Amino acid sequence: MNTLVINCGSSSLKYAVFDNNESVVHEGRRERLSSDEGQSHQQALAEMFTELDRFNIHAIGHRVVHGGDAFRAPTQVDDTVITAIEQWSPAAPMHNPFALVAIKASEQQFPGKPNVAVFDTAFHARMPRRASTYAIDFDTAKKHSIRRFGFHGISHEYAAGVAAGFLQRPLDSLRLVTLHLGNGASACAVEYGRSAETSMGNTPLEGLVMGTRSGDVDAGVILQLLQTGEHDAASVNELLNKHSGLKGLSGIGNDLRDIEQAAANSDDRAQLAINVFAHRARKYVGAYAAAMGGIDAIVFTGGIGENSASMRERILQRLEFLGVQLDIDLNRRTQIAKEDEYAVISEPHSRVDVIVVKTNEERMIARETSRVVNSDRVTAVPRIPIAVSARHCHLTKETFEALFGEGAEPTVDKPLVQPGQFACKERVNLIGPRHRIDGVRVLGPLRGVNQVEVSRTDEFRLGVDAPVRDSGNVANSAPITLEGPKGTVTLKEGLICARRHIHMHPNDAEQFGVKDKDEVSVSVLGGERSLIFGDVLVRVKDSYVLEMHIDTDEANAAELGGGASGGLSVTDIDEEGGVKQMGEGACQT
Ligand code: ADP
Numbered sequence: 265m266n267t268l269v270i271n272c273g274s275s276s277l278k279y280a281v282f283d284n285n286e287s288v289v290h291e292g293r294r295e296r297l298s299s300d301e302g303q304s305h306q307q308a309l310a311e312m313f314t315e316l317d318r319f320n321i322h323a324i325g326h327r328v329v330h331g332g333d334a335f336r337a338p339t340q341v342d343d344t345v346i347t348a349i350e351q352w353s354p355a356a357p358m359h360n361p362f363a364l365v366a367i368k369a370s371e372q373q374f375p376g377k378p379n380v381a382v383f384d385t386a387f388h389a390r391m392p393r394r395a396s397t398y399a400i401d402f403d404t405a406k407k408h409s410i411r412r413f414g415f416h417g418i419s420h421e422y423a424a425g426v427a428a429g430f431l432q433r434p435l436d437s438l439r440l441v442t443l444h445l446g447n448g449a450s451a452c453a454v455e456y457g458r459s460a461e462t463s464m465g466n467t468p469l470e471g472l473v474m475g476t477r478s479g480d481v482d483a484g485v486i487l488q489l490l491q492t493g494e495h496d497a498a499s500v501n502e503l504l505n506k507h508s509g510l511k512g513l514s515g516i517g518n519d520l521r522d523i524e525q526a527a528a529n530s531d532d533r534a535q536l537a538i539n540v541f542a543h544r545a546r547k548y549v550g551a552y553a554a555a556m557g558g559i560d561a562i563v564f565t566g567g568i569g570e571n572s573a574s575m576r577e578r579i580l581q582r583l584e585f586l587g588v589q590l591d592i593d594l595n596r597r598t599q600i601a602k603e604d605e606y607a608v609i610s611e612p613h614s615r616v617d618v619i620v621v622k623t624n625e626e627r628m629i630a631r632e633t634s635r636v637v638n639s640d641r642v643t644a645v646p647r648i649p650i651a652v653s654a655r656h657c658h659l660t661k662e663t664f665e666a667l668f669g670e671g672a673e674p675t676v677d678k679p680l681v682q683p684g685q686f687a688c689k690e691r692v693n694l695i696g697p698r699h700r701i702d703g704v705r706v707l708g709p710l711r712g713v714n715q716v717e718v719s720r721t722d723e724f725r726l727g728v729d730a731p732v733r734d735s736g737n738v739a740n741s742a743p744i745t746l747e748g749p750k751g752t753v754t755l756k757e758g759l760i761c762a763r764r765h766i767h768m769h770p771n772d773a774e775q776f777g778v779k780d781k782d783e784v785s786v787s788v789l790g791g792e793r794s795l796i797f798g799d800v801l802v803r804v805k806d807s808y809v810l811e812m813h814i815d816t817d818e819a820n821a822a823e824l825g826g827g828a829s830g831g832l833s834v835t836d837i838d839e840e841g842g843v844k845q846m847g848e849g850a851c852q853t
Contacts, residue, residue, distance in 0.1 A: 587615030667748025698727025
């Protein structure tokens with residue numbers, strides 16, 4: 265099987281054909297493409313297709329820079345995936361639109377052949393929330409998807425895998441710092457096989473010093489520049505992305521070779537550029553060692569990481585306290601030849617190994633593409649949002665009036681996703697035999713039966729034992745006393761722990777291949793800890809909007825806090841008892 269790998273950027277098109285053994289049988293590149301609505305890309309792709317005529321292409325893997333929080337694994341392309349890549353295009357305007365041009369052209373050229381999107385962000389998608397969250401106003405961040413995504417994931421994952429192979433230890437037993445130092449540069453803390461922290465953030469501008477990008481700067485500097493009147497958003501963007509980093513500091517250009525040459529000839533700014541670059545990288549290594557509680561290896565990759573022995577030596581200075589013993593001669597002699605995958609440059613007795621890995625994003629994309637195509641997992645399916653229901657109650661007219669006064673009507677506070685449903689301004693207090701819980705939200709409209717929904721934790725607090733029930737089924741459930749401003753009502757029954765369920769429109773049900781009252785399993789892939797929920801009830805109605813409801817205990821178990829989002833897949837237990845995957849999407853809470 266030949267896999268075509270396409271890496272389509274704003275000004276270049278790189279491609280390679282891999283055979284079954286991951287060997288390159290053909291490769292090529294086109295440079296200096298103009299970003300004229302993709303026309304010159306279309307042209308370059310057409311030329312590439314002609315060139316590839318003699319190869320039997322079975323699958324096409326595409327590098328996609330930004331998958332946002334929708335993807336945490338390579339995914340076979342379908343309409344949902346295309347929409348998601350489009351949705352994240354404004355966040356990666358120099359990359360995502362061009363990847364889409366390549367995907368669409370490939371679909372036309374190779375009808376029926378699978379296209380797989382391999383995302384730069386996916387490896388970082390399970391970063392802990394403490395690492396992906398910026399400490400800015402919570403609601404503003406949520407509204408504008410301001411969080412840390414991380415990039416270069418394909419390269420970090422590849423380099424980590426090669427390092428683990430050398431160390432002959434499973435990746436999930438290692439703590440690594442991978443440094444991808446090329447024109448773009450980023451560091452990653454790979455903790456037991458996962459990205460636990462990375463230096464690029466919401467955009468590829470944060471973190472290390474790069475060829476022309478600044479990396480970390482005080483956000484106050486940007487405000488200051490805007491306030492001078494000499495800059496607007498576009499010129500600050502240009503300054504930080506194109507005229508900073510090694511180029512901006514040295515005044516020479518973004519190529520480290522030229523800067524090293526000038527520094528050797530006592531050019532002060534060239535020396536400064538090198539020092540700032542190395543200092544920043546060293547700082548990140550130390551920080552990541554602290555974040556992971558230690559490290560087993562440091563891995564260098566990317567044009568600078570692979571080729572500049574002096575930069576590697578500078579970065580590793582002062583890291584002896586971590587157990588890093590560089591073999592200085594070996595480091596200086598090390599040149600990784602094109603076909604070599606790695607070289608070790610630490611002393612044999614160094615507690616922390618230092619490894620130089622030749623990055624090969626294309627090979628990683630080919631590998632992932634084959635994996636996706638050869639697995640029978642259906643990965644691209646509708647997104648299912650998750651709503652976390654805090655404790656609440658549905659009341660009858662009679663109970664409502666007893667609590668809030670004769671003739672009282674519920675007041676709408678805000679509408680809920682399910683049509684016609686709303687949260688009321690009114691709140692009641694729940695009084696159990698043990699404790700009370702105050703301020704519990706009433707949901708409208710009023711119903712024919714009283715139903716109070718609490719979590720298991722709430723039950724312990726109240727001192728009652730409520731059954732897990734489908735909504736509406738309250739016969740022989742637990743008793744509870746409700747207290748309102750105008751009175752108290754004791755219900756003989758009505759207190760339940762709501763069974764987790766998914767609201768679906770008949771069209772959704774058809775897509776998932778389920779029907780009303782089916783029981784499915786749902787795996788929440790979004791947060792730091794993925795989780796499969798069993799016994800999820802499917803509820804299908806014309807008036808329903810696709811949404812899964814879980815309670816706060818369940819959300820906590822999956823670490824889905826307010827504002828969390830992630831992938832979700834609906835699964836069904838097949839006849840052999842295995843889990844059959846039926847869908848995947850993102851959840852928002
Ligand atoms: P990109 O991020 O664009 O893929 P690369 O990973 O190819 O970039 O890295 C390119 C950079 O690597 C060059 O700009 C240059 O600074 C650096 N580089 C390549 N070879 C050497 C070398 N022998 N010595 C120092 N730096 C080098």
